[in-house]
Amino acid sequence: MSAQYYGKLSQSRQLPTRFYRPLALTTLTVATALSTQAHAAGPTIYGKLNLSAQHYKFEKLEFGQTGTPASYLHNGATATTPELEQWAIESNASRFGIKGDLAMNDELKLVYLVEYGIDADNGTNSNGRELTQRNIYAGIEGAWGTVLLGKNDSPLKTLLANPISRTDIDRFNDAALADIGSYLVGENRPDNVIQYNSPIFWQGFEFKLAAVQNEETGVPVSASNPQDDDGLATGYSSSLTYGKAKWFVGVAVDSNVVATDALRLTGEISLGQVKLGAIYQTAEQHDDTDRIGPFTTFVGSSVSASGAQNGINPLGEWDAASGTAFKEQDGYVLNATWKIAGPWTAKLQYGHSKTTPLNTSYDDVEADAVALGLDYRLNEAARLYSYYAQLDTEGDAAIGTAHPSDRTFAVGLDFRF
Numbered sequence: 001m002s003a004q005y006y007g008k009l010s011q012s013r014q015l016p017t018r019f020y021r022p023l024a025l026t027t028l029t030v031a032t033a034l035s036t037q038a039h040a041a042g043p044t045i046y047g048k049l050n051l052s053a054q055h056y057k058f059e060k061l062e063f064g065q066t067g068t069p070a071s072y073l074h075n076g077a078t079a080t081t082p083e084l085e086q087w088a089i090e091s092n093a094s095r096f097g098i099k100g101d102l103a104m105n106d107e108l109k110l111v112y113l114v115e116y117g118i119d120a121d122n123g124t125n126s127n128g129r130e131l132t133q134r135n136i137y138a139g140i141e142g143a144w145g146t147v148l149l150g151k152n153d154s155p156l157k158t159l160l161a162n163p164i165s166r167t168d169i170d171r172f173n174d175a176a177l178a179d180i181g182s183y184l185v186g187e188n189r190p191d192n193v194i195q196y197n198s199p200i201f202w203q204g205f206e207f208k209l210a211a212v213q214n215e216e217t218g219v220p221v222s223a224s225n226p227q228d229d230d231g232l233a234t235g236y237s238s239s240l241t242y243g244k245a246k247w248f249v250g251v252a253v254d255s256n257v258v259a260t261d262a263l264r265l266t267g268e269i270s271l272g273q274v275k276l277g278a279i280y281q282t283a284e285q286h287d288d289t290d291r292i293g294p295f296t297t298f299v300g301s302s303v304s305a306s307g308a309q310n311g312i313n314p315l316g317e318w319d320a321a322s323g324t325a326f327k328e329q330d331g332y333v334l335n336a337t338w339k340i341a342g343p344w345t346a347k348l349q350y351g352h353s354k355t356t357p358l359n360t361s362y363d364d365v366e367a368d369a370v371a372l373g374l375d376y377r378l379n380e381a382a383r384l385y386s387y388y389a390q391l392d393t394e395g396d397a398a399i400g401t402a403h404p405s406d407r408t409f410a411v412g413l414d415f416r417f
Contacts, residue, residue: 043098044100046096047096047097047416048093048095048416049091050092050094051091051121051413052411053089054087054089054090054176054410055408056084058085091120092174092412093174094117094118095115095117096118097113097114098113098115111141111146112139116131116132116133135150135152137150137151145196147195148195149194149195150193151192154254155237155252156239156252157186159252160279169268170279171337171349172349175373175410176408178373178408183352184279184331185283186264188254188260190212190237192212193211193212194210194211196208206240206241212234212236212237214235235256246270247267259285260283260284260285261285264279264281265279266279266280273340274337274338277333277335278334280331280332283330326355327356327357331353331354333349333350335347343377347375348371350368350369352366352369354366354367355367362396367391368391372387378415382414383413383415384411385410386412388408390405391405391407
C-alpha cells in the first residue's frame with residue numbers, strides 16, 4: 001500500500017501542522033473526559049412509584065347555610081355527620097430524581113440532588129402541574145460532613161430515620177389518614193435552607209443543623225410589614241441521634257420553622273422479629289407569628305349540598321377560622337412491626353394529639369389515629385401492601401357535638417428504581 005500524505009512533509013517525516021493540532025485537541029478532550037469520569041459518581045436517575053386502590057369513608061360536621069349565595073360557617077354544627085364514600089386511585093408521594101457527586105480533590109467533592117414529585121394516577125397534581133418540587137440542593141462533602149444549600153426536609157422531619165439502618169419509624173409514611181402528618185405538625189420541607197449534616201461519629205452519633213432563610217425585609221415592624229428579621233436565618237431546625245443496628249434514640253428542635261417551635265423525641269428497638277417505636281412531640285406557635293401549620297392532606301375536598309367535606313383534615317373542623325390556626329399541640333405515636341415469616345410483615349400504629357386553637361373561645365381538639373397494615377416483600381426494592389386506617393376527632397361543643405370519624409382501606413404497590 002502506498003503512503004498517503006497530508007500536506008508538505010519535512011525530511012524528518014513529521015506530521016503536518018494542520019493534522020497534528022486536531023489530533024492533539026482530540027487526545028486532550030478524551031483524556032479530560034476519562035479523568036472526569038474517574039472522579040465522578042453519577043448522575044444517577046432514581047425514583048419511586050407508590051400506587052394504591054383506596055376506599056374512603058369520610059364524615060363531616062354539618063353546618064347551617066347562611067347568606068345569599070349560601071355559605072357554611074364552622075360554628076353551630078348540627079348533630080348529624082354526613083358521609084362521603086368513594087373509591088380512588090392514589091399516587092402516594094411518587095417521585096423521581098437525579099443525584100450524584102463530583103470529586104474536586106482527594107478530600108472534597110460536590111454533591112447534588114434534584115427530586116420532583118409526580119402524580120402517577122392523574123398525570124397532574126391539584127395545581128395542574130406535572131411536577132412538584134421536593135428536595136433540591138447542591139453542596140460540598142468531606143470527611144468532616146456535608147453542607148447543603150437549597151430546599152430540604154428539616155432535621156426534625158428526618159429524625160424518624162435510624163442513622164445506621166435508615167429505616168423509617170413512621171410505619172405508614174405517605175399513607176392517607178395514617179401518616180403522622182395527618183395529626184402532628186412538624187413534617188416540613190422548608191425553602192431557602194443552609195444545612196450541615198455530620199458524618200456518623202463516636203460509633204453511632206449523627207448531628208444535623210439547618211438554618212432557614214425566610215428572606216424577610218429586615219426593616220422595622222409595621223402594619224404592612226410584620227417581619228423584621230435581618231439575621232443569618234429566621235428559623236432553625238436541629239437533630240441529634242444515636243443508634244446501632246438494633247436500636248436508636250433521637251431528639252430534634254425546631255425554632256420558627258413554618259411558624260412553629262417544636263421538640264420531638266423518638267426511639268426504636270428490635271426484639272427478634274418485632275420492632276417497637278415511639279414518638280413524642282410538643283409544639284406551639286412561634287411568638288412572632290400567628291399560626292401553626294399547615295397539616296398534610298391527601299385527597300382534595302369535595303362540596304355537596306350540605307357544605308364542604310372537610311373530614312379529610314379533621315382538625316380543620318374545629319378551629320373556627322380559615323386555615324389551620326393553632327396555638328399549641330402535644331402528641332405521641334406508638335407503633336410496632338412484626339416480621340411474621342418470609343416476606344410477610346404486619347404493622348400497627350396508634351397516634352394521638354391534643355391541639356389548642358388560636359381562637360381562645362374554643363376548647364382543645366383531640367385526634368386519635370389507628371392504622372393496621374400487612375406488607376408482602378417482593379424484593380429489596382418492591383412490596384405489595386394493604387392497610388386500614390381510622391382518624392377520629394373531638395372538639396368544642398360550641399362548634400359541633402358530633403365526633404367525625406374518617407376511614408380508609410387500601411391495597412397498593414410500592415417500588416423503587
